[in-house]
Amino acid sequence: MAPLDQKTLVDAPSLDPVLQPVDVARGLPNAYYTDDALFDLEKRKVFFNGWAGLGFAHDAPEPGDARPVDFLGAPLLMLRDKQGVLRVFENVCRHRGMILVEEARKIEGAVRCPYHSWCYSTAGKLVSTPHVGGPGQNLHPDIKRDELGLNEVRSHIWMGVVFVNVSGDAAPFEEANADLLARWAEFDQPLHHSGADSSFKLDVKTNWKLAVENYSESYHLPWVHPGLNSYSRLEDHYNICEYGKFSGQGTLVYNPQLSDDGRAFPNFDGLSEKWDTGGEYVTAFPNVMIGVQRDHVFAILLEPKSVDHTVEHVEILYAHSDAMADDMADLRAANAKMWKEVFVEDVFVVEGMQKGRAAPNFDGGKFSPAMDEPTHVFHDWVARRLTT
Amino acid sequence: MRAESIDDEKLGAALIAAHDARDGARLARLYAMAADAKEAGGDLEAACFYLVHAYVHALEANAPESAEIRKRLVAHGREA
Ligand code: FES
Numbered sequence: 001m002a003p004l005d006q007k008t009l010v011d012a013p014s015l016d017p018v019l020q021p022v023d024v025a026r027g028l029p030n031a032y033y034t035d036d037a038l039f040d041l042e043k044r045k046v047f048f049n050g051w052a053g054l055g056f057a058h059d060a061p062e063p064g065d066a067r068p069v070d071f072l073g074a075p076l077l078m079l080r081d082k083q084g085v086l087r088v089f090e091n092v093c094r095h096r097g098m099i100l101v102e103e104a105r106k107i108e109g110a111v112r113c114p115y116h117s118w119c120y121s122t123a124g125k126l127v128s129t130p131h132v133g134g135p136g137q138n139l140h141p142d143i144k145r146d147e148l149g150l151n152e153v154r155s156h157i158w159m160g161v162v163f164v165n166v167s168g169d170a171a172p173f174e175e176a177n178a179d180l181l182a183r184w185a186e187f188d189q190p191l192h193h194s195g196a197d198s199s200f201k202l203d204v205k206t207n208w209k210l211a212v213e214n215y216s217e218s219y220h221l222p223w224v225h226p227g228l229n230s231y232s233r234l235e236d237h238y239n240i241c242e243y244g245k246f247s248g249q250g251t252l253v254y255n256p257q258l259s260d261d262g263r264a265f266p267n268f269d270g271l272s273e274k275w276d277t278g279g280e281y282v283t284a285f286p287n288v289m290i291g292v293q294r295d296h297v298f299a300i301l302l303e304p305k306s307v308d309h310t311v312e313h314v315e316i317l318y319a320h321s322d323a324m325a326d327d328m329a330d331l332r333a334a335n336a337k338m339w340k341e342v343f344v345e346d347v348f349v350v351e352g353m354q355k356g357r358a359a360p361n362f363d364g365g366k367f368s369p370a371m372d373e374p375t376h377v378f379h380d381w382v383a384r385r386l387t388t
Numbered sequence: 389m390r391a392e393s394i395d396d397e398k399l400g401a402a403l404i405a406a407h408d409a410r411d412g413a414r415l416a417r418l419y420a421m422a423a424d425a426k427e428a429g430g431d432l433e434a435a436c437f438y439l440v441h442a443y444v445h446a447l448e449a450n451a452p453e454s455a456e457i458r459k460r461l462v463a464h465g466r467e468a
């Protein structure tokens with residue numbers, strides 16, 4: 001694999017201008033948004049070799065729930081066992097490599113491969129191998145069941161998101177993301193998901209990175225989101241720049257008015273004063289954009305479909321089970337509507353920037369050192385991952 | 389389970405219907421009945437063949453008789 005990677009990179013535009021300090025750096029060259037070979041390289045180096053978002057824990061909420069997920073072409077399976085433990089496996093039989101589960105469903109007992117009916121428990125163990133030793137004989141000395149369980153993919157749940165490390169050799173999630181976990185330790189509390197009224201998807205004709213870049217900065221707020229009023233004042237925002245780790249922006253004026261009658265969502269327990277009117281919007285690199293506020297969080301999981309096509313999966317999660325009550329349904333709907341409007345307003349810019357990457361002489365773009373540093377932090381991270 | 393019996397022709401039709409309906413619990417019962425018939429007729433190989441199918445469908449459907457079927461297969465050295 002290494003020689004292939006090197007060849008792709010040798011042919012690709014240089015990343016050196018990207019790796020300069022922000023005041024002189026350029027953005028990632030066009031090819032990193034348009035070239036299939038680089039997209040494939042990115043898939044392995046940026047997504048598979050580290051931790052990346054796969055889905056949400058509530059995608060498989062009940063014991064026995066199985067949900068197949070295409071993860072950049074890799075067939076994976078989220079499977080919650082009878083004890084309620086959620087694991088991720090390759091969705092592939094250990095016998096002849098048949099796909100095991102075609103669509104999301106409940107596994108009553110065992111996962112039976114549709115080809116020769118080898119059976120796996122919901123915890124991934126191989127439990128029966130029919131006729132494997134000949135007709136009517138389920139045993140054979142060379143079929144060692146304890147070595148033939150489903151291939152498990154390392155996974156970790158944080159902020160309701162299921163992260164996976166496909167290569168299996170990244171540092172543990174808590175270590176790889178230690179600083180972000182510490183920054184938001186106060187939000188490490190149970191989260192509550194109300195279902196369809198707090199969940200939506202946007203299908204966007206853009207490279208996934210442009211969604212991250214747009215999310216990272218507050219520079220565009222007054223222009224693209226004028227309706228946000230108090231949220232959109234630049235002076236109420238600050239940059240979050242942690243080189244090699246994460247980036248984004250924060251607001252000092254989070255103060256939602258979702259109802260006229262003064263009802264509001266309950267807050268997380270024990271938050272410090274900073275969060276009374278604070279909100280932070282950070283990308284857990286590469287593909288999970290998270291927002292935290294005193295009464296709810298949201299996560300936008302970017303699913304790259306191809307080099308220029310991305311699905312944004314948006315899920316809102318509440319601080320308190322009281323926010324799940326029926327008489328809060330109108331507030332939840334208003335909150336989801338508010339965020340959806342914001343994210344839809346961003347679509348034309350991420351699609352427009354994608355189109356802009358076809359301009360042969362565009363050089364990646366010139367950053368404002370004052371306003372664009374979070375985007376540069378992301379580029380720096382991507383460029384380092386691609387070249388190591 | 390052993391009280392119910394079935395001839396080969398009826399069994400074939402019932403199996404196809406259960407396959408079409410994706411009724412795993414029913415498949416497990418039908419194959420177990422077929423196994424019973426073969427075992428009663430002294431044909432252990434054919435009985436085990438059917439028991440294997442009964443077991444797989446019972447496992448998949450989480451049918452309560454899977455433990456009992458497994459015991460029978462284990463007794464004949466066919467399952468672990
Ligand atoms: S491929 Fe799954 S049992 Fe043969």
Ligand SMILES: [Fe+2]
Nearest residue numbers: 214224225346
């Ligand atoms: Fe925006």
